[in-house]
Amino acid sequence: AQKITQTQPGMFVQEKEAVTLDCTYDTSDPSYGLFWYKQPSSGEMIFLIYQGSYDQQNATEGRYSLNFQKARKSANLVISASQLGDSAMYFCASFLKNAGGTSYGKLTFGQGTILTVHP
């Protein structure tokens, strides 16, 4: 079974500064994918960013980027220029792919990191 570890239960950042949320994963399979999701206090789950294990470049989506270090099995989320609206719980998740590149259906989440942005 896969395992995702988010070692930071809570993080604080000043508005307009950058913050890195840690995620390590444990798989011996070469083909997999990684997601980050955001869950505000209202409870909905919002997709942020996706990284495939064979993607040549680190994924970016606006202010979000993924610092993907395959050898270290880490997929840290970097949020640049933090905003008050970034205060939320953040989850890292991973799944395996088959040889053809399509996914198996099992998705494993980490425990989450609560980010608080101070004005």
Add this chain to the structure above:
Amino acid sequence: EAQVTQNPRYLITVTGKKLTVTCSQNMNHEYMSWYRQDPGLGLRQIYYSMNVEVTDKGDVPEGYKVSRKEKRNFPLILESPSPNQTSLYFCASSLRGLAKNIQYFGAGTRLSVL
């Protein structure tokens, strides 16, 4: 509007009384999945479905059943609920599996089993 709809949003029930949480999506997605969220544990997958009539267990399937008789619906059935199934439940769907596909989540169902 593209959406995943879960019903009910809140449910209080008693041990042993069978219940069904419905999930419906209007995006013609092939993949659907159920998760439960508990404090300190993140989200854990209960069951998923890659397409109609194709379902498989996630990490915590005990005590739950699902069916996928049509593409849009993926109900979660608790045949005999117990207090340890008190949790926040999410249904989600994506176009075709997980690879590069955004998963859309329902608003969640908060279940209390007394």
